[in-house]
Amino acid sequence: MREKQSVKELEPYVVNPVVCSIKLDANEGNKDLYKDLIKKISSDFYLNTYPDDNYTELKKAIASYAKCDVKNISVGNGSSELLDLCVKAFVDTNELILSLDPTFSMYSLYAQIANSRYIGAGESNDFTIKVDDIIKSIKENNPKLTIICNPNNPTGAVIKKEDVLRIVKSTDNIVIADEAYMEFSNESVVDEIENYDNLIVVKTMSKAFSMAGIRTGYLIAGEDIIKTIEKVRPPYNLNSISAFLATEALKEKDKMLEYVKTLKVERKKVYNSLLDMGVKAYKSGANFVFFKSDIKGLEEKLIKDDILIRKFGGKLNNYYRVTIGSEKENKVFLESMKKLV
């Protein structure tokens, strides 16, 4: 056997290969939002040199957007890479990672590859997050790393800022707030990184900024944590084209803010319409709505209408997640649902 044991046992992260013209499965943003930025890559954009490994311009733009200092930032090839680097930097073989249940499946994947242990905590029947149970589990199990996805993927549940800080205060070990969707809510702990030397905030250009294609994420934390992350970060991990496009998008953040406003209106529409149909939908602070449906083969039936949503298995059998798309896309999805229920 060539694969190491932990990889042999690994279930790969599956990306649905089905192509539909209404793509509401991956929480991607508005396709037109920063489309024109590509035109800024002109003939004097040289590709022969490595990127600036300090990512000076990008970090300046992030610092201005996130209201932090350049010295508090590391950048990554998607925030996924940064999450992996955190596992590499802070968790040894057989040490424990604690996260929510259910949550983003990449956390347990990275944990497994690193031969660390993984547990979920804070679960409840209505998918709200039981913060006291998380703190209790942290006290009992003393995880080396705690990852709080806020708002949570796939449920959309939001944890209040003060509750995230209670979790951070309950341990001396590292706590990551994965704020991939925080632009769609208002409970960020980014402004607390100077107050807690064990707090890391991870963010991305993939969701509200609608730039999943450039694979750009960033991490904000106190200087000591940044120094640690920089030790395990591969040099030039972010390519120069992505770094440039992310910088330009961050300078035009007002576009993103406008988009978020319209998205929240649409989110309410989708949520209320699902409830009106008698579908059990869950209140969301992200750019998607999580719901339960007993319709047999719902995913396939929607695919026949050229609509792709995300279906879950295992414990979440009969649960689905639909990304909030454009007004028109949401309308088509809701009409299709109405026909099926």
Ligand SMILES: *Cc1c(COP(=O)(O)O)cnc(C)c1O
């Ligand atoms: C989409 C998502 C990310 C972003 O990943 P990227 O690698 O930056 O595209 C991170 N965390 C969660 C929970 C997500 O859903």
